[in-house]
Amino acid sequence: MALNYKEELEKGYTMRTVMEEAERCLLCHDAPCSAACPAGTDPGSFIRSVRFRNFKGAAETVRENNALGSICARVCPTEKYCQMACSRCGIDRPIDIGGIQRFVTDFEEAAGMDILKAGTANGRKVAIVGSGPSAIQAAATLLSLGYAVDIYEKQEKAGGYLRYGIPEYRLPDKVVDCEISRIEKLGAKFHCGMTVGKDITMDALKKEFDAVLIAAGFSGAKTLPMFENNPCVETAVSFLARVKENQGNISVENNVLVIGGGDVAMDVATTLKFLGVEHVTDVVYEEFKEFLASDKELKGAQALGVSIIDGYVPEKVDGSEVTFSHRRIPGELKLKADKIILAVGQKAETAELGLDVVNNEVNFDGYQTTDPQVFVTGDLARGDKTVVWAVRKGKEAAEAIHQVIGGAKA
Amino acid sequence: MIKKDLSIDFLGVHFENPFCLSSSPVGNCYDMCKKAYETGWGGVVFKTIGPKHFVIDEVSPRFDKLDKEGTPFVGFKNMEQIAEHSLEENLADLKRLKEEFPDKVLIASIMGTNEQDWEELARLVDEAGADMIEMNLSCPQMTSHAMGSDVGANPELCRKYCAAVKRGSSLPMMAKMTPNVTDMVPVALASLEGGADGIAAINTVKSICNIDLDKKIGLPIVNGKSSISGYSGKAVKPIALRFLQQMRTDERLKDLAISGIGGIETWEDAAEFILVGASTLQVTTSIMQYGYRIVEDMKNGLMHYMEEQHVDHLKDLVGLANQNIIPAEELDRDYKVYPEIDEEKCIGCGRCYISCYDGAHQAIEWNEETRKVSCNKEKCVGCLLCRLVCPVGAISKGEVEMKPGRSGKPEDKVL
Numbered sequence: 001m002a003l004n005y006k007e008e009l010e011k012g013y014t015m016r017t018v019m020e021e022a023e024r025c026l027l028c029h030d031a032p033c034s035a036a037c038p039a040g041t042d043p044g045s046f047i048r049s050v051r052f053r054n055f056k057g058a059a060e061t062v063r064e065n066n067a068l069g070s071i072c073a074r075v076c077p078t079e080k081y082c083q084m085a086c087s088r089c090g091i092d093r094p095i096d097i098g099g100i101q102r103f104v105t106d107f108e109e110a111a112g113m114d115i116l117k118a119g120t121a122n123g124r125k126v127a128i129v130g131s132g133p134s135a136i137q138a139a140a141t142l143l144s145l146g147y148a149v150d151i152y153e154k155q156e157k158a159g160g161y162l163r164y165g166i167p168e169y170r171l172p173d174k175v176v177d178c179e180i181s182r183i184e185k186l187g188a189k190f191h192c193g194m195t196v197g198k199d200i201t202m203d204a205l206k207k208e209f210d211a212v213l214i215a216a217g218f219s220g221a222k223t224l225p226m227f228e229n230n231p232c233v234e235t236a237v238s239f240l241a242r243v244k245e246n247q248g249n250i251s252v253e254n255n256v257l258v259i260g261g262g263d264v265a266m267d268v269a270t271t272l273k274f275l276g277v278e279h280v281t282d283v284v285y286e287e288f289k290e291f292l293a294s295d296k297e298l299k300g301a302q303a304l305g306v307s308i309i310d311g312y313v314p315e316k317v318d319g320s321e322v323t324f325s326h327r328r329i330p331g332e333l334k335l336k337a338d339k340i341i342l343a344v345g346q347k348a349e350t351a352e353l354g355l356d357v358v359n360n361e362v363n364f365d366g367y368q369t370t371d372p373q374v375f376v377t378g379d380l381a382r383g384d385k386t387v388v389w390a391v392r393k394g395k396e397a398a399e400a401i402h403q404v405i406g407g408a409k410a
Numbered sequence: 411m412i413k414k415d416l417s418i419d420f421l422g423v424h425f426e427n428p429f430c431l432s433s434s435p436v437g438n439c440y441d442m443c444k445k446a447y448e449t450g451w452g453g454v455v456f457k458t459i460g461p462k463h464f465v466i467d468e469v470s471p472r473f474d475k476l477d478k479e480g481t482p483f484v485g486f487k488n489m490e491q492i493a494e495h496s497l498e499e500n501l502a503d504l505k506r507l508k509e510e511f512p513d514k515v516l517i518a519s520i521m522g523t524n525e526q527d528w529e530e531l532a533r534l535v536d537e538a539g540a541d542m543i544e545m546n547l548s549c550p551q552m553t554s555h556a557m558g559s560d561v562g563a564n565p566e567l568c569r570k571y572c573a574a575v576k577r578g579s580s581l582p583m584m585a586k587m588t589p590n591v592t593d594m595v596p597v598a599l600a601s602l603e604g605g606a607d608g609i610a611a612i613n614t615v616k617s618i619c620n621i622d623l624d625k626k627i628g629l630p631i632v633n634g635k636s637s638i639s640g641y642s643g644k645a646v647k648p649i650a651l652r653f654l655q656q657m658r659t660d661e662r663l664k665d666l667a668i669s670g671i672g673g674i675e676t677w678e679d680a681a682e683f684i685l686v687g688a689s690t691l692q693v694t695t696s697i698m699q700y701g702y703r704i705v706e707d708m709k710n711g712l713m714h715y716m717e718e719q720h721v722d723h724l725k726d727l728v729g730l731a732n733q734n735i736i737p738a739e740e741l742d743r744d745y746k747v748y749p750e751i752d753e754e755k756c757i758g759c760g761r762c763y764i765s766c767y768d769g770a771h772q773a774i775e776w777n778e779e780t781r782k783v784s785c786n787k788e789k790c791v792g793c794l795l796c797r798l799v800c801p802v803g804a805i806s807k808g809e810v811e812m813k814p815g816r817s818g819k820p821e822d823k824v825l
Contacts (some may be wrong), residue, residue, distance in 0.1 A: 023480040
């Protein structure tokens with residue numbers, strides 16, 4: 001099978017096959033899957049709707065809870081949440097909840113449903129800095145409560161990491177476009193290419209808006225000191241963005257070394273394979289038993305022929321030759337590649353936003369900062385850093401804002 | 411591979427196995443029947459041959475199916491009538507089939523509009539070499555009310571036409587019944603009185619399978635309209651078994667020779683028909699869905715079943731269940747059986763709890779913490795709905811308790 005970066009790797013269900021999968025669902029009482037979603041999605045309910053052929057009702061259940069229903073369906077590590085809780089595990093394998101959700105949201109899109117509704121305008125305005133998943137969800141929740149929402153995004157297009165980080169074959173641009181256009185339809189104004197702190201100041205935002213919600217995420221890439229200023233080295237953040245912006249049309253060397261073991265590293269390694277790179281070697285600090293990447297991403301990368309070497313830490317680099325040592329047993333690994341991609345984590349870039357960030361997180365629980373008018377959400381807020389958590393934090397931050405400044409303007 | 415004798419004699423004709431094509435689209439011409447014989451079917455009921463003057467003109471499309479969840483063909487709707495080939499072609503096909511497959515059973519299905527037609531058709535198929543005649547008194551989608559199930563619902567007409575067929579041929583003959591009656595016995599009796607040697611049952615059930623919700627037309631749509639027509643497949647099996655049982659247990663029809671039809675697709679279905687009194691079996695819908703090859707598993711499965719039952723002759727199984735299906739008022743109502751829940755097998759889905767609460771007697775109790783269930787015997791009536799809905803077979807028949815004041819011992823009960 002020829003790999004195509006621009007084509008979704010996983011095939012969606014058809015009407016027939018989704019019924020077969022829904023038929024496997026046990027339709028549990030007090031469904032454990034529904035209790036296991038950080039974003040409060042209710043698979044027990046939407047799968048039952050599918051089972052009884054109420055596809056529009058299923059779409060309402062997904063969408064009313066989650067403004068990123070189509071995206072979560074594709075990128076959520078469901079194996080750690082709803083699918084891990086699935087009772088069907090007691091028989092064979094869990095229901096493919098993500099796959100069914102994707103069918104439902106694709107159905108919603110094809111049927112042209114407009115499920116989310118804006119609330120009656122309450123005269124209050126919120127500015128959101130950043131346009132990633134938590135920003136989009138916060139916007140949806142605020143709009144439903146009657147707020148006017150303006151979104152400031154420093155990149156050319158909205159979507160944050162969804163747009164610039166997750167490869168096209170996992171999350172097509174057009175799916176991100178659809179989710180964003182839903183929010184636009186609800187009334188959100190997007191100001192792309194506007195960097196807060198440069199093109200517009202925080203003070204100006206605070207003056208114009210009742211509240212400012214910072215959802216700037218981790219837009220920067222971490223590196224390791226030994227790799228700095230090395231022309232052979234690129235960060236995962238930069239590489240993935242470059243590939244996605246060019247829709248796979250870039251040339252890459254034929255022997256690439258990836259360093260890192262999270263989902264981002266798997267995306268990099270898999271993307272390299274999609275681009276036709278023959279030798280992709282990923283050296284990972286963690287051993288397989290403590291692996292950070294989801295099982296699905298790991299297996300996907302291995303299936304495409306990525307060599308994954310676990311348990312090694314880089315010791316020194318000489319041009320494009322990296323020497324690793326094993327973390328537990330005496331031994332060395334020397335690898336020479338044409339290119340090295342570092343996927344060792346991301347970091348917040350919040351210097352201009354006046355936020356007190358420690359270890360890439362604000363140093364308090366919840367969402368309101370010491371400045372009562374300023375709130376924070378997404379990766380910068382404490383808690384898990386997945387998309388599904390971003391949705392949850394987006395909702396909670398919106399509710400926190402509503403609690404503090406809620407009610408119609410006097 | 412297991413080898414058992416599946417042969418059986420039915421109305422004096424020897425079948426190498428009981429599996430036959432029923433008179434339908436699956437036995438429409440020489441080539442089809444040849445392939446069926448070669449695949450291992452014991453007999454063929456050639457698609458119903460009508461009189462020369464009755465012209466068949468079919469609609470397009472002509473089928474529909476009922477799905478449930480991910481399962482297609484739970485039931486099947488057919489609007490096709492009887493054979494559309496000319497009388498001469500059909501007779502030539504019969505002749506050729508009998509010549510080339512002398513050991514296989516060839517049954518000619520016929521349908522006339524009056525006594526003269528029936529008599530003439532019987533004579534012609536006899537001359538062509540058929541081993542047996544089946545009278546189609548039951549097709550529910552004929553374009554003439556003088557034919558098909560309208561005739562089969564009328565005992566007098568059945569008697570008259572059976573007699574006509576017997577005047578035309580002395581071949582063994584069975585009358586094929588329509589299920590579109592409340593009681594099949596009077597029609598079967600009348601047919602036997604008229605001269606039928608046995609009964610084939612059931613033909614299809616009059617139906618509307620689905621309605622197009624946008625166009626508000628039944629399916630299939632024929633230029634904006636549709637019609638009621640015959641329903642078949644797995645969904646009708648229970649209805650067919652009931653009719654067989656009612657005939658076989660009527661005093662006047664004791665030991666009635668039956669060719670069983672209605673939703674047979676596995677050896678288990680076949681065995682069920684045999685146990686309620688069928689000697690031979692006829693199949694269409696599952697062939698239309700899967701092809702003639704399904705006979706291989708039906709035959710092999712039936713052989714294994716005979717082996718398990720220590721039975722060497724298929725006839726020894728015929729009708730064994732008849733005596734065990736009795737009127738509701740005669741059933742033992744002195745005891746109840748409680749469910750026994752296997753906690754090891756239970757996966758905590760709570761389906762038994764939901765069904766017991768919403769569909770029975772609120773006896774299954776649910777532990778929210780552990781997601782485990784237990785049975786409250788005070789409330790349990792022993793209906794065992796819980797056992798039917800459990801997806802992992804964790805609920806079985808457990809303790810038997812006599813109702814207060816009733817005599818008898820729990821251990822004597824056959825569960």
